[in-house]
Amino acid sequence: MTTLDPVGATCPLPRTETERVLLGHGSGGQLMAELLDDVITPGLGEHEPLEDAAVVTADGVDIVFSTDGFVVTPRFFPGGDIGSLAVFGTVNDLAMRGARPVALSLAYLLEEGFPVDELRRITVSAGQAAEACGVRVVTGDTKVVGRGAADGVYLTTTGIGLRRPGAAPTATGGVPGDVVVLSGPIGAHGMAIMSAREGLGFETAIRSDSRPLHELVAAMIDAGGAGVHTLRDPTRGGLASALNELAAASGVGVEVEESAIGVPEAVASACELLGLDPLHVANEGCLVAFLAPQVADAVLAAMRANPAGREARVIGTVTAGPVGRVAARTLVGSRRVVDMLVGEQLPRIC
Amino acid sequence: MTTLDPVGATCPLPRTETERVLLGHGSGGQLMAELLDDVITPGLGEHEPLEDAAVVTADGVDIVFSTDGFVVTPRFFPGGDIGSLAVFGTVNDLAMRGARPVALSLAYLLEEGFPVDELRRITVSAGQAAEACGVRVVTGDTKVVGRGAADGVYLTTTGIGLRRPGAAPTATGGVPGDVVVLSGPIGAHGMAIMSAREGLGFETAIRSDSRPLHELVAAMIDAGGAGVHTLRDPTRGGLASALNELAAASGVGVEVEESAIGVPEAVASACELLGLDPLHVANEGCLVAFLAPQVADAVLAAMRANPAGREARVIGTVTAGPVGRVAARTLVGSRRVVDMLVGEQLPRIC
Known part of the structure; x- marks a missing residue:
């Protein structure tokens, strides 16, 4: 009887490929949940799953805090664009915890060569979206990477909000009969x-x-x-x-x-x-x-x-x-x- | 005397190239200041320059709020890595307004094919950096773009902090004699x-x-x-x-x-x-x-x-x-x- 080497020492190639990030890891579905549970949450030393929007108590005030990256393509689409989408998306994440938006930040990641005019259009759209929500973009950041190291422009918006009194909706709040x-x-x-x-x-x-x-x-x-x-x-x-x-x-x-x-x-x-x-x-x-x-x-x-x-x-x-x-x-x-x-x-x- | 057409109607090429984002627009120097003043601040409908960290008053509490993108290459370098750099960078932006950090968010932008092991190392580093600062990463986001649409991993960290009583340092606070x-x-x-x-x-x-x-x-x-x-x-x-x-x-x-x-x-x-x-x-x-x-x-x-x-x-x-x-x-x-x-x-x- 021939004994096969169980650890593959005689095999010229490793049996499992290095695990790599897949597009599906960003889908909002099962793969993303696994990445969060296996890599990100434990890596950060957290025990609870990260929520879409967290509630942080500071000086006795409950602050709702949420961040979201936007990489949508095309950047302009029927019904919106990356600028307004980023603002509304973050306003909505705050709202899902019962909060009204108080302030937003907006971080740009730009690819070298991106047309300044398009950047202006996106920024104006984000500004108008914020105004429509009664919230201001109070701080930001701009990074530029070389050609080919990004695809045009990506945005990351972060919002802080205050909970409306009387309710504290949360993902864990559902009860049978609801x-x-x-x-x-x-x-x-x-x-x-x-x-x-x-x-x-x-x-x-x-x-x-x-x-x-x-x-x-x-x-x-x-x-x-x-x-x-x-x-x-x-x-x-x-x-x-x-x-x-x-x-x-x-x-x-x-x-x-x-x-x-x-x-x-x-x-x-x-x-x-x-x-x-x-x-x-x-x-x-x-x-x-x-x-x-x-x-x-x-x-x-x-x-x-x-x-x-x-x-x-x-x-x-x-x-x-x-x-x-x-x-x-x-x-x-x-x-x-x-x-x-x-x-x-x-x-x-x- | 020959009259040259001053608007270049006879010229087969436009005289000015479309304005494009340059690497220097992300340098923290003169070009970036111009981009902020000409495009971003007015586009967002703001009248004041955006500060590195803004102070937002919510329910009577002054919250310091700052965001920063990180695209450093190489991702691991002598003395640090993109994970710890992102955490310390945001903690420091809060500190420059006299604040102690209360909570951080961390948004990942990942390129398809990025090794999960490296993502884990970066995440652990960010988590340890946050622990060293006595702050928690309470919320986050993960986006994945296709191969070639990013260079490995980019991070955007946002922090909220509370001002220490007794001081309100600000960029506008310097007076002659200081x-x-x-x-x-x-x-x-x-x-x-x-x-x-x-x-x-x-x-x-x-x-x-x-x-x-x-x-x-x-x-x-x-x-x-x-x-x-x-x-x-x-x-x-x-x-x-x-x-x-x-x-x-x-x-x-x-x-x-x-x-x-x-x-x-x-x-x-x-x-x-x-x-x-x-x-x-x-x-x-x-x-x-x-x-x-x-x-x-x-x-x-x-x-x-x-x-x-x-x-x-x-x-x-x-x-x-x-x-x-x-x-x-x-x-x-x-x-x-x-x-x-x-x-x-x-x-x-x-």
């Missing part, structure tokens, strides 16, 4: 980027839903107070990933009605054409909420009175479990498990 | 990066001075209170650019003694070899201060009792003007004007 509400139709941002990107062979009238949600959240908290348990804007990874993350964080299950989830017809057609599930497509202008049942009607009414929530609907309920499981009742009445996005659907979506 | 103090020798970071970078043809034992300065600042404020008028860490653009910025912001002149400015021998030799002025070389572990004369001795003594300020020295005085002019008395007794760095000395130094 009503799951979605503020509007899904899939527009991801499909707008796809349609704008060259070479994908289709073009539609889909515009990104990129917009600020802090006023919608303010109206929800005014109406529902502490009954607003959990808020999340389903960006990268789409609604499916957001619901999975919330279910896991809260230690609950989620059951949704597929028929209740609004998908614009153009988005549905494009998804069918490309073989994508709209539940995995990125959004930049809607939110999903877990609400205490006794406040759900009042919050829903308040949402519908706000331009960003006019199409708000109940899409499901929070269940006792199985913990972390998201299930959908399909249009034909069967049930399916809704998984997180695995791998990468569309790189550089935000 | 004593100019430098906390230690200059040029080590820039020369360490140069020596570590391939292809420059020299190698030295120079280590970056990258380190946190918040405890040094705390000791200074304890000793000098409101007499600590102005603090600045002379990073990109070096001591010369920092002094020019402070002179302009405070509406004063500055006069320094060249002989009082410590330049390690290895740094001086390397600068001579490369034809660089040590005053333009980047630092990551020293600060320059404008101090009221009545507190200068006490502050200097406190600085020297701190490891980061052991070699602190008086290097000059703040004068009534000419406003914005920095002059140096040279070793041979003549006087020269010390200009800001123009163009780019060494890209991707931090």
Whole structure:
């Protein structure tokens, strides 16, 4: 009997390739969650998962603090551009913790040779977006790298905000019996980027839903107070990933009605054409909420009175479990498990 | 007489090239100041220059807020790496406004294919640096771009901090008669990066001075209170650019003694070899201060009792003007004007 060397000492090549970062590690889905859990959170010496927006207590004041990088391509797309997207994205991350934005920072990473005119347009757009949200960009940074060491311009925005009194929404706040509400139709941002990107062979009238949600959240908290348990804007990874993350964080299950989830017809057609599930497509202008049942009607009414929530609907309920499981009742009445996005659907979506 | 068309209508090429971002726009010197003044500050709708660290008042609490991108190459260099540099750099920006760090965010921009092991090393270094400063990284972001759309990894750190009571140092705080103090020798970071970078043809034992300065600042404020008028860490653009910025912001002149400015021998030799002025070389572990004369001795003594300020020295005085002019008395007794760095000395130094 021949004994094979179990550690491969006789093999000229190592058995496992060096682990490398994949595009999917930035997708907002399963791979990214693994990178965070295996490398980043323990590397930083943290024990808790990093939240999209953290709450920091300083001199007795609760400050909400959030950062986000933007690498979207193309930089100008139907319904927005990298400048306004960066501002709205960070304003929304603050809003998901119940905060109004107080100040933003904006860090530019520029590639040598980038047209100054385009930089100006992006900066003006960011400034207008900030003004529309009633917040100022108070500090920033500019780095330039050589040609080929970046692709034009990348932005990193960081925001600080103050919580509105009366509510402290958190990813861990969902409890069985909560009503799951979605503020509007899904899939527009991801499909707008796809349609704008060259070479994908289709073009539609889909515009990104990129917009600020802090006023919608303010109206929800005014109406529902502490009954607003959990808020999340389903960006990268789409609604499916957001619901999975919330279910896991809260230690609950989620059951949704597929028929209740609004998908614009153009988005549905494009998804069918490309073989994508709209539940995995990125959004930049809607939110999903877990609400205490006794406040759900009042919050829903308040949402519908706000331009960003006019199409708000109940899409499901929070269940006792199985913990972390998201299930959908399909249009034909069967049930399916809704998984997180695995791998990468569309790189550089935000 | 032939009339030449003054607008070049007969010329097949436009007379002015489209303005493009240059490496020098990220140098911390004159070009960067112009980009900020001409494009970024007005584009954002701001009237005041953006400060390195802004002070934001929220619910009656003054929060210091600062952001900084890091693109240094090589990522590991004598005396530090991109992870610790990013943390210390942001801690120092907060400290220059008299703040202790309260929380940090860390946004990664990764190139597809980047080794996960290296990402882990950088993250661990950032985590250890944060621990050494008594601050936590509480939130973050991870974006991945395709191969060739970045060079490995870039980091953006943002910090929030709280001002120590008793002082509010600001770039505009210098007044004629102030004593100019430098906390230690200059040029080590820039020369360490140069020596570590391939292809420059020299190698030295120079280590970056990258380190946190918040405890040094705390000791200074304890000793000098409101007499600590102005603090600045002379990073990109070096001591010369920092002094020019402070002179302009405070509406004063500055006069320094060249002989009082410590330049390690290895740094001086390397600068001579490369034809660089040590005053333009980047630092990551020293600060320059404008101090009221009545507190200068006490502050200097406190600085020297701190490891980061052991070699602190008086290097000059703040004068009534000419406003914005920095002059140096040279070793041979003549006087020269010390200009800001123009163009780019060494890209991707931090």
